[in-house]
Amino acid sequence: GQQLNQSPQSMFIQEGEDVSMNCTSSSIFNTWLWYKQDPGEGPVLLIALYKAGELTSNGRLTAQFGITRKDSFLNISASIPSDVGIYFCAGPNYGGSQGNLIFGKGTKLSVKP
């Protein structure tokens, strides 16, 4: 079935550094979603991508929908301590019901002040 592979699994960075993470799939997606989960909270939608090649920004965050439609990237510039959390990619589960999403296993980000 469909799977989303996220890398890296975890990152330890210094405040002020830029961060890159990615998500790949063996199958094509028409939508890519990026979520952030703060410790003790539910995931929150950061960016949604709907078209191959699309590049979308949300503050210091930038995400890209890969040309092949099998991958997506999330970049965070000039990281700050509140960027700490787990970042998930997600896409529609075409093998499941309409509306069902599948999630990557997440990239855990730690930021050292």
Add this chain to the structure above:
Amino acid sequence: EAQVTQNPRYLITVTGKKLTVTCSQNMNHEYMSWYRQDPGLGLRQIYYSMNVEVTDKGDVPEGYKVSRKEKRNFPLILESPSPNQTSLYFCATLNRESGGYTFGSGTRLTVV
């Protein structure tokens, strides 16, 4: 404010004692879903509902029940909880405009 409200946030219970985790949304979304989150396994869908009185199994439905008698509420029921149901549970609604979910704050359940 648009939100998904889950209760309780934390629950410790004993094996076999029936429990219900409530979920309520104020966005008039048709699609609602329950996920569990476990270390190393990510988010896995338990049950979903496409509308009132329409529910279906997700990827890990065993040991759970749901109901959808009205649009705003989607409770998760554990008739006879077992320790392997110790997990972090999230209720979510689907925003069809964005294609993304709005999640509740989670319920951390421990079954001893």
